[in-house]
Amino acid sequence: MTVSLDAADVPLHWSPGPIDGPEPHITVRGLYKQFNDTVIYENFDLDIPRGKFVSVFGPNGCGKSTLINLISGLIPLDSGDVRFGGKTLQDTRIGYVFQNYREALFPWMSAFENIVYALLLRKVSRPEAEERVHKLVTHLGVRIDLTLFPYMMSGGQQQLVSIMRALVIEPEVLFLDEPFSALDYEMTLFMREQLQRIFEETGMTMMLVSHDLEEAVYLADYVLLLTRRPGRIAAYPRIDVPRPRNDATLANAEFVRQKAEALEIFQREVRR
């Protein structure tokens, strides 16, 4: 194939959702956001399908973190509308896993208390909260000593605790902003598997920002490829590779093809 199109001629993705359009869980309409004088999003529409895993990928500083922070309410929108299956953010249970786990957990509480605290904030009584944490621990088969304080744990263990803290309230949507980027390679591989398992078991809607294209495609049902600022959807391909994914997936022809295609779109966007 030697089609060489001028970057400007390449049409952007025209629909707010993936082309095969499953039922959207999150709908973003007319989103506008600027920082100082820089417009990050302008008239931005997006659909996130229910119960699917969406990876967000794009050039540095294009607004990936900003996007999930806007959707999850961490930072205010300038204008626009975000709905969760018709509900507002306030009526929706969401979980958020930060990149910087060192600064996200509370070091004055044990790992166990950190997780319990999320339930206490949701007005769950302490006995019930503890019960639910124990259940989650058993369910996930977590084998770390949760009586330890976070600073006594490895990075991977801390991030696992962060994820459990986000999961324990049984969120409808889980947001993850480069959750594994501060971990070493071995830990990253392990955590990917954990996350994939949690996704398959719970079927909750997940939105993950990643700077690693392979990881983004490996975990995703859909990859949301963003353009440079102001952010637009460059492409929103479905990753049609069977689950559970494993080492063999990396050699799967469809996986390889989709990854290459995503890379091509990404490079086109970077040069644009």
Next chain:
Amino acid sequence: MTAKKDKYLPLVGVFGLIAFWYLGYFVRIVDPVLLPPPHAAAKALWQGMMGGKLYSDFLVTVMRTLAAISIAAVIAIPLGIVLGANERLYRAVEFIIDFFRSTPASAMFPLFLVIFGVGDRTKIFVAAFGAALVILFNVAYGVMNARKTRILAAKIMGASNWRIMKDVVLMESLPQTFVGLRNGISLALVIVVVAEMFIGSVNGIGNRVFTAQQMFEMPDMYAAIFAAGALGYGLNIVFLMIEKSFVHWSGK
């Protein structure tokens, strides 16, 4: 092996100093009346602390210092939290705080003397004043520098502003608060001892040092100096220990 030996390294300095002192004493660097031998000072220290006058002066100074730091903490910690939580308010009074923090507290004695008269109150209040500014400054900064991610983490879990303040920001500021308390108590001790020397005092370690010097009871003077040193050192250690168990996560 080496670690075990290294534990005793500080003793080298101590024995070195004592040896040096004896040397100075035997070669008569200064008049032996001014520089008595270490054992004379040690004896004066022992006798003074074992039910002698030095002991009661020591306790008086401890009480004044603790009173000063308590007053300072009770006023400065809540105020520091309020200022830290309202950054604009803090900016508004920042200059005043910095200015008085930089003013030697000893320069405030005459003013406090006029207001509170000669007596315990003046000494304690000046020390409390100095310590309060140090604590205030540290608490406010501790609150202002609370880790943004932790606040967001609590917010996204549905914490109200009040709970974020109470459960996160306050805890986040604790390590810095303890730094303020430790610096504050050192400063309070300095001010109390100086006050005991000069402003119409009849007791306290400062007074002990001063009177011993006036009466040329040099071993007593050295004993009082060492008692003051031990007090400062001890207070610091006690605070460090409280800090370690209270804010175990500090610096981690």
